[in-house]
Amino acid sequence: MGSRFSNYFLMKNEDVIDYAKERLDFFAPGSELECDEIGDGNLNYVFKVRDKKSGKSVIIKQAGETARISDEFKLSTNRNRIESEVLVLQNKLAPGLVPAVYQYDDVMSCCVMEDLSNYKILRAVLSEDHRIFPYFAEHITSFMANTLLLTSDVVMNHKDKKDAAVNFINPELCEITEDLVYTEPFNDCFGRNDVFTSNQEWVAAEIYGDDQLRLEAAKLKFQFMTNAQALLHGDLHTGSVFVTEKETKVIDPEFAFYGPMGYDVGNVIANLMFAWANGNAVIKDEKKRSEYIAWLEQTIIDVVDLFRSKFSAVWDDSVQDVMAKEKGFKEYYLQNIITDTAAVTGLELIRRIVGLAGVKDITSIVSEHDRMTAERVLLTAAKTFIKNRYSFVKGQDFLDTLLQVQQDFDWKTRRDNDEQTAHIDSLGT
Amino acid sequence: MGSRFSNYFLMKNEDVIDYAKERLDFFAPGSELECDEIGDGNLNYVFKVRDKKSGKSVIIKQAGETARISDEFKLSTNRNRIESEVLVLQNKLAPGLVPAVYQYDDVMSCCVMEDLSNYKILRAVLSEDHRIFPYFAEHITSFMANTLLLTSDVVMNHKDKKDAAVNFINPELCEITEDLVYTEPFNDCFGRNDVFTSNQEWVAAEIYGDDQLRLEAAKLKFQFMTNAQALLHGDLHTGSVFVTEKETKVIDPEFAFYGPMGYDVGNVIANLMFAWANGNAVIKDEKKRSEYIAWLEQTIIDVVDLFRSKFSAVWDDSVQDVMAKEKGFKEYYLQNIITDTAAVTGLELIRRIVGLAGVKDITSIVSEHDRMTAERVLLTAAKTFIKNRYSFVKGQDFLDTLLQVQQDFDWKTRRDNDEQTAHIDSLGT
Numbered sequence: 001m002g003s004r005f006s007n008y009f010l011m012k013n014e015d016v017i018d019y020a021k022e023r024l025d026f027f028a029p030g031s032e033l034e035c036d037e038i039g040d041g042n043l044n045y046v047f048k049v050r051d052k053k054s055g056k057s058v059i060i061k062q063a064g065e066t067a068r069i070s071d072e073f074k075l076s077t078n079r080n081r082i083e084s085e086v087l088v089l090q091n092k093l094a095p096g097l098v099p100a101v102y103q104y105d106d107v108m109s110c111c112v113m114e115d116l117s118n119y120k121i122l123r124a125v126l127s128e129d130h131r132i133f134p135y136f137a138e139h140i141t142s143f144m145a146n147t148l149l150l151t152s153d154v155v156m157n158h159k160d161k162k163d164a165a166v167n168f169i170n171p172e173l174c175e176i177t178e179d180l181v182y183t184e185p186f187n188d189c190f191g192r193n194d195v196f197t198s199n200q201e202w203v204a205a206e207i208y209g210d211d212q213l214r215l216e217a218a219k220l221k222f223q224f225m226t227n228a229q230a231l232l233h234g235d236l237h238t239g240s241v242f243v244t245e246k247e248t249k250v251i252d253p254e255f256a257f258y259g260p261m262g263y264d265v266g267n268v269i270a271n272l273m274f275a276w277a278n279g280n281a282v283i284k285d286e287k288k289r290s291e292y293i294a295w296l297e298q299t300i301i302d303v304v305d306l307f308r309s310k311f312s313a314v315w316d317d318s319v320q321d322v323m324a325k326e327k328g329f330k331e332y333y334l335q336n337i338i339t340d341t342a343a344v345t346g347l348e349l350i351r352r353i354v355g356l357a358g359v360k361d362i363t364s365i366v367s368e369h370d371r372m373t374a375e376r377v378l379l380t381a382a383k384t385f386i387k388n389r390y391s392f393v394k395g396q397d398f399l400d401t402l403l404q405v406q407q408d409f410d411w412k413t414r415r416d417n418d419e420q421t422a423h424i425d426s427l428g429t
Numbered sequence: 430m431g432s433r434f435s436n437y438f439l440m441k442n443e444d445v446i447d448y449a450k451e452r453l454d455f456f457a458p459g460s461e462l463e464c465d466e467i468g469d470g471n472l473n474y475v476f477k478v479r480d481k482k483s484g485k486s487v488i489i490k491q492a493g494e495t496a497r498i499s500d501e502f503k504l505s506t507n508r509n510r511i512e513s514e515v516l517v518l519q520n521k522l523a524p525g526l527v528p529a530v531y532q533y534d535d536v537m538s539c540c541v542m543e544d545l546s547n548y549k550i551l552r553a554v555l556s557e558d559h560r561i562f563p564y565f566a567e568h569i570t571s572f573m574a575n576t577l578l579l580t581s582d583v584v585m586n587h588k589d590k591k592d593a594a595v596n597f598i599n600p601e602l603c604e605i606t607e608d609l610v611y612t613e614p615f616n617d618c619f620g621r622n623d624v625f626t627s628n629q630e631w632v633a634a635e636i637y638g639d640d641q642l643r644l645e646a647a648k649l650k651f652q653f654m655t656n657a658q659a660l661l662h663g664d665l666h667t668g669s670v671f672v673t674e675k676e677t678k679v680i681d682p683e684f685a686f687y688g689p690m691g692y693d694v695g696n697v698i699a700n701l702m703f704a705w706a707n708g709n710a711v712i713k714d715e716k717k718r719s720e721y722i723a724w725l726e727q728t729i730i731d732v733v734d735l736f737r738s739k740f741s742a743v744w745d746d747s748v749q750d751v752m753a754k755e756k757g758f759k760e761y762y763l764q765n766i767i768t769d770t771a772a773v774t775g776l777e778l779i780r781r782i783v784g785l786a787g788v789k790d791i792t793s794i795v796s797e798h799d800r801m802t803a804e805r806v807l808l809t810a811a812k813t814f815i816k817n818r819y820s821f822v823k824g825q826d827f828l829d830t831l832l833q834v835q836q837d838f839d840w841k842t843r844r845d846n847d848e849q850t851a852h853i854d855s856l857g858t
Contacts, residue, residue, distance in 0.1 A: 153654045158607060159600040166595050171588040178587060182752065189751050211756060218752040219761060225582045226657045322618050323611065323647040327640060332648060 005108050008065075008077075013037060016047045016060055024112060026058055026102060027051050042067055043075060043254075048115060057117065058102065062110040075172055077109035079254040082168055084111040086231070086253040094146040097139060098250050099242075116249055119242035126238060126275040127361045130283055132295045137302035139248035140241070140268055145310035148261040151231035154315070154324040154333065165228050170257040173234070174225070177255065182221035185351040186214045192356045198372040203354055206379065216386050220343050228258035236264045237348070237359075238271040262340020265307055269341065269398060270348035272300050274361035276402070277378055281370040300402075301395030304341070308334060308394075335393070342392035346385030349378045373409060381405040434537050437494075437506075442466060445476045445489055453541060455487055455531060456480050472504060472683075477544060486546065487531065491539040504601055506538035508683040511597055513540040515660070515682040523575040526568060527679050528671075545678055548671035555667060555704040556790045559712055561724045566731035568677035569670070569697055574739035577690040580660035583744070583753040583762065594657050599686040602663065603654070606684065611650035614780040615643045621785045627801040632783055635808065645815050649772050657687035665693045666777070666788075667700040691769020694736055698770065698827060699777035701729050703790035705831070706807055710799040729831075730824030733770070737763060737823075764822070771821035775814030778807045802838060810834040 005019055013035040020026070020033055027033065031051040039046030043064060050057040063080035084104035091098050099114040125131045153161050184190055187208060195203045207213065233240070234255030242249040276296045283289035315330050323329070352359045353375045362378075365371040381402045385392070392398060434448055442464040449455070449462055456462060460480040468475030472493060479486035492509035513533035520527050528543040554560045582590050613619055616637060624632045636642065662669070663684030671678040705725045712718035744759050752758070781788045782804045791807075794800040810831045814821070821827060 153651060158604055158654065162598055162600040162603070166598055169591055169595055171591040174591070175587055187751060214752075215755050215757045215761070218755040218758045221752045222582060222762070225587065228655045228657055322616060323643075323650045326644050326647040328644045329647045332644070333651070 005105075008108055010045065010064060011047070011060075011062055011108070011110075013047065016049060019060065019108070019110075020049045020058070023105070024058070024102070026112070027056060028054065031056075044080070048117065050115075057115040059099070059113050059115050060110055061113065062108065079170065079173055080104075080109045080111060081106060082170055082256055083252070083254040086168065086233075086256040087111075087113065089151075089231070090143070090147050090233075090250070090253065093150045094143045097143045097248060098253075116242045116251070119244050119247070119249060121239055122241040122243045123238035123271070123275075123360060125243065127278050127364055130279055130288065130292045132292060133243050133245070133248075134295070135246055136241075136243065136248055137299045137306055140250070141303060141306035141310050143248075143250055144236075144261075144264055144268070144307055145314050147233070148230040148264065149311055149314045150318065151258075152229055152261070154321055155318045164231060165258040168231055168257050170234070170255065173255045174257055174259075177234070178221060178225065180355055180357060181347050181351045182217060182224060185347075185355040186217050193354050194356055194358060195354055196371060196375060198368055199353075199375050202376060203379070206383070207350060207354055210383065213383055213386060216343075216389075217347070220347065220386070223340075224259060224263065227260045230258065230261045232256060232259045232261070233264050234259070236267045238268075238275065238361075239359075260340045261337045262342075263344050265303070265337065265341040266344025266346075267348050268303055269300060269345045270352070271359070271361075272296055272303065273345070273349060273378060273381070273402060274352065274359050276300070277374040278361040278365060280406075281365045281367065281374050297399055297403075300399050304338070304395030304398055308338070311337070338392055339389045342385045342389040342398070345398065346382035346389070349382035349385070353379055373413065377402075377406050377409050380409070434534070437537055439474065439493060440476070440489075440491055440537070440539075442476065445478060448489065448537070448539075449478045449487070452534065453487070453531070455541070456485060457483065460485075473509070477546065479544075486544040488528070488542050488544050489539055490542065491537065508599065508602055509533075509538045509540060510535060511599055511685055512681070512683040515597065515662075515685040516540075516542070518580075518660070519572075519576050519662075519679070519682065522579045523572045526572040526677060527682075545671045545680070548673050548676070548678060550668055551670040551672045552667035552700070552704075552789060554672065556707050556793055559708055559717065559721045561721060562672050562674070562677075563724070564675055565670075565672065565677055566728045566735055569679075570732055570735035570739050572677075572679055573665075573690075573693055573697070573736055574743050576662070577659040577693065578740055578743050579747060580687075581658055581690070583750055584747045593660060594687040597660055597686050599663070599684065602684045603686055603688075606663070607650060607654065609784055609786060610776050610780045611646060611653060614776075614784040615646045622783055623785055623787060624783055625800060625804060627797055628782075628804050631805060632808070635812070636779060636783055639812065642812055642815060645772075645818075646776065649776065649815070652769075653688055653692065656689045659687065659690045661685060661688045661690070662693050663688070665696045667697075667704065667790075668788075689769045690766045691771075692773050694732070694766065694770040695773025695775075696777050697732055698729060698774045699781070700788070700790075701725055701732065702774070702778060702807060702810070702831060703781065703788050705729070706803040707790040707794060709835075710794045710796065710803045726828055726832075729828050733767070733824030733827055737767070740766070767821055768818045771814045771818040771827070774827065775811035775818070778811035778814070782808055802842065806831075806835050806838050809838070 003022065005023065011019060016035045017033045032053055033049055033051055035047050035049045037045060038048050045062045045064060047060045048057055049060060063077040065077060066074050081104065084101055087098050087101045091100060099116055102112045104111050122133070149155060151164065156164070184193060185207065233250060233253045234257055235252060236250065240250060240252045242251055276293060279289060279292045279296060283292060311334060312330065319325060351357070353362060362371065362374060365374060384401050384405070432451065434452065440448060445464045446462045461482055462478055462480055464476050464478045466474060467477050474491045474493060476489045477486055478489060490509070492506040494506060495503050510533065513530055516527050516530045520529060528545055531541045533540045551562070578584060580593065585593070613622060614636065662679060662682045663686055664681060665679065669679060669681045671680055705722060708718060708721045708725060712721060740763060741759065748754060780786070782791060791800065791803060794803055813830050813834070
């Protein structure tokens, strides 16, 4: 009653301090609060509130009603409710692998959560520092096996699962994915694609010009829209993961909805491949490069294989449905997820190179030749991930596809160089 | 205000007359209304209200909060809202092929709709009179092509489709289908199956004992639960169809929800096969039998082939999604529906012979030998529909499967008879 915060408005730093004093139990009386806006996203405002005396801090994340770059791009703040509820649920299913949520305020559309300032965004520390995170595969596969399988029909009571699917319906953010992942990269139908100049002809021929690829993308698009298999994170790239040396926290599940499990797994794999391409192109020191690349390659293998083994163990512990227990069904179900994983690995590789939303791993490669080659290697592998998706089983299959394409490109580059040299030689004689 | 009908109660005939006078514009002032309860379903109460002077009449269908056979079986009256809204929508998409809805009352959970007393239930006139309905295939395929395709993602705006999927979520009635169609027929896990005595051993061996069949049923169960493709009728058997010589009205969409399109098409095909088995077993007059069977066989072919051609035409007129327009996608999408249709044909054949809810077409076959054989022919064909579902394309494929099994059984029966005769002969010598 009479509170400034009983009607939604977009908060500034001072408002957030007032909000923390009025609405949170978190800080002791007499705290000296300071507030900084630390977000760099496009849709939300992220504030860090800290008590100068005790050093205690929280994050307050408020959803805007329009995008920060343009008022014309309106979005329901419902995504913030979804994010808060999903984080609470994920923390139950995969304890410690997401930030703790302290409270959610539906009026102000803001979520108060654990401050992870001592963590770093995985994409940043990979592409800037090429650091190794030996526990990442272990953590991310626990997160995925638990949050995906435990929210699916094979485990949940079927009515509860349908209620959950309704609660987490997310049409606005799904539409972004339908457009940016499953449509525009294949035809630039809105003219928003952002293709590296040196690859424009190549992309026109090899992506826009590949009828079979576009048809497979169409199949995958409608599967993505209709297959309400499990509660996905929905945007599980390396920019949605906070890490320390030994810990991993998955953040930002605002794209969460019921969809095909392979969507999350494939996003993780593809984003590891961006880091791999960056490392190969950028690291000068051969020893450092080979160590870093070896870790990434093993991590790609481990993400698939640990996901498989953990999924299988959670299945054996949790599945109750009498038909789901039929001999051979688990293997069939898991193979479908791996097939979807391969397809989404390909889709994510393509959309981040061709589409509107690039990744720093690639855009930060300074050498034109290296960036051009890195993109072509990843795009060529992506086509195989999509077209041959039914043939993928183990982690090694994913890595082998990437390495085979890389080898073909190296060989082709070398042959082109040799031919050029021969040509120059012949001119010289 | 002060109305008897501002709080839900289960109406008797006199209440319904008062209701019609107070709440409907349908009858002229001074009408002399009479009311009969004409329903024979398990969940709802169906009243016919008629003006003795003008002869005008309406149907008032009220949902009970418990099943009529047992108070223990509780169901939300939400199914009645779904039914009313779905009928209104279907009448828009497939005009004239469902009864008109005059009004829906959410408090009393009752729907006022067109009286179809001059129509007959298709299953009844098939199994009792063996009448021919030359327009049925034409009508039912228009109904399915329009209601299914026009409620799917490939046509609807994606956000509107997601809203519709939420609006028509139907967990209670879906659970009935999940249990009775996709679970119990394969394992009798609740001990509720109702197997004809002469086939109990055969069913134990050929259905419960078929590992591959049970695994395929498990795959289909989870596809049914997760694939939100289109707004299904959800229970499209010959008992849900009213007919006259020239007209067809689809009724009772209370199981409606977003699921795989093939579920509706397969239900129609399977129930035509029940009529076919009944005709073969029961009609004595050879000319009448061959005419009736010839019509049913052509109708089975036509339902698949007309559905294919109408679906394709509606697609070309209606589909807007740029990816759905990719070359080859329509053919891929339609083939998936036919694959699902084959599987559901098999599932429906099995669950109506083995499971809790039998059909009169089969249970009314008096001769033990004929019923036993009819059931085995249909169950054997059903296994092929499920296991070989990917091989079905045209209507003739569906009929050929049935005829081939029938021929094998005739041959086998004849051979068994011959062997028996030979055995008797050998005993005699």
